[in-house]
Amino acid sequence: MSDTSQSAGGGLAGPTGQPGPLDQLVLTRATEPVETRKSAGPPEPAAGPAAAGGALRLRGVGMDFHAGRRGRPGRPGRPGRPGRPGRGRGGAPAEAAVPTLADIDLVVEPGEFVCIVGASGSGKSTLLRLVAGLLRPTAGEVTLDGGPVVGPGPERGLVCQTGALFPWRTAAANVAFGLELLALSRADRSRRVAWLLREVGLEPYADRLPGQLSGGQRQRVAIARALACEPRVVLLDEPFGALDVQTKEDMQLFLRRVWADTGTTVLMVTHDVEEAVFLGQRVVVLASDPGRVVADIPVRLPGDRDLATRRDSAFLALRSEVEDLVRLHHRAHARRLAEAAG
Ligand SMILES: Nc1ncnc2c1ncn2[C@@H]1O[C@H](COP(=O)(O)OP(=O)(O)OP(=O)(O)O)[C@@H](O)[C@H]1O
Numbered sequence: 001m002s003d004t005s006q007s008a009g010g011g012l013a014g015p016t017g018q019p020g021p022l023d024q025l026v027l028t029r030a031t032e033p034v035e036t037r038k039s040a041g042p043p044e045p046a047a048g049p050a051a052a053g054g055a056l057r058l059r060g061v062g063m064d065f066h067a068g069r070r071g072r073p074g075r076p077g078r079p080g081r082p083g084r085p086g087r088g089r090g091g092a093p094a095e096a097a098v099p100t101l102a103d104i105d106l107v108v109e110p111g112e113f114v115c116i117v118g119a120s121g122s123g124k125s126t127l128l129r130l131v132a133g134l135l136r137p138t139a140g141e142v143t144l145d146g147g148p149v150v151g152p153g154p155e156r157g158l159v160c161q162t163g164a165l166f167p168w169r170t171a172a173a174n175v176a177f178g179l180e181l182l183a184l185s186r187a188d189r190s191r192r193v194a195w196l197l198r199e200v201g202l203e204p205y206a207d208r209l210p211g212q213l214s215g216g217q218r219q220r221v222a223i224a225r226a227l228a229c230e231p232r233v234v235l236l237d238e239p240f241g242a243l244d245v246q247t248k249e250d251m252q253l254f255l256r257r258v259w260a261d262t263g264t265t266v267l268m269v270t271h272d273v274e275e276a277v278f279l280g281q282r283v284v285v286l287a288s289d290p291g292r293v294v295a296d297i298p299v300r301l302p303g304d305r306d307l308a309t310r311r312d313s314a315f316l317a318l319r320s321e322v323e324d325l326v327r328l329h330h331r332a333h334a335r336r337l338a339e340a341a342g
């Protein structure tokens with residue numbers, strides 16, 4: 001992969017334009033005191049040159065799902081009606097509402113890089129889908145620049161846990177998808193697509209269909225697609241989970257460069273604590289039953305992180321601290337499950 005800072009046009013702006021504007025997300029209150037720990041080292045400098053723009057906030061956000069019955073999939077609760085499943089067919093009582101997230105308050109500052117960790121099932125993907133506008137909260141609200149998030153939008157680029165490419169489109173056509181809605185000339189669009197594919201190391205695979213790519217290659221196409229429209233907020237759900245160690249390291253460094261060059265806000269979900277501490281400026285820990293914020297930890301490591309950062313004593317101490325927290329809440333969840341099972 002080439003160095004983003006040396007790319008034509010500089011950074012994510014690529015060959016066509018100015019770096020995109022930015023955003024903001026933050027998170028503070030929870031159903032119980034949120035732990036905020038101090039970490040060693042100076043505060044990391046604010047992100048890149050274009051850090052400006054809106055604020056993304058979650059205020060008192062809750063999300064219920066109704067458990068599916070007889071093998072049917074569950075479904076989201078009604079917006080604004082926590083714990084009220086309504087009536088099923090013929091007036092029969094509907095399935096119970098299961099609170100998945102409760103009382104989430106989150107603000108991410110413009111240009112911030114925030115990682116969310118937590119045990120499987122704690123609601124990390126649900127939180128991201130709420131911010132992406134793919135779900136409406138059953139309580140509270142999500143806003144961007146003070147306006148409610150009511151659906152997906154090009155200012156928020158999402159990489160799902162499964163990648164989710166269009167199987168009938170080539171890698172290049174997948175990356176071009178969002179750009180087709182913008183007023184770009186065909187030549188500009190092609191240049192931008194080629195640049196993004198080069199950045200994620202997939203230029204030779206431009207004409208392949210997703211079915212002809214490996215899992216890691218598909219995920220890299222999904223990342224390029226999410227970045228294509230210069231979103232002010234990039235939402236990443238375990239984007240590197242399927243990658244081998246080497247590619248994962250390359251992609252982590254690539255993501256840090258993109259973030260530093262563009263100043264875009266990044267909200268990333270991962271179960272990999274080392275990755276969260278390496279990439280993030282803050283690490284937010286979710287606990288389960290319901291998903292809630294139990295810690296919000298600043299990562300005060302130098303801004304220009306590289307692979308040596310992972311051997312730094314401050315890094316190792318912080319990683320252990322976050323791992324201990326995740327483990328603690330995971331065990332509490334497992335105990336509750338065992339008790340409920342009798
Ligand atoms: N559509 C749905 N219907 C019913 N329940 C759902 C639905 N979507 C998610 N859930 C439930 O919400 C909870 C949180 O799911 P979510 O996918 O957000 O967890 P996660 O933290 O991302 O887990 P993982 O680390 O395994 O990806 C889970 O118990 C899940 O079963």
Ligand SMILES: [Mg+2]
Nearest residue numbers: 124125126161
């Ligand atoms: Mg998930």
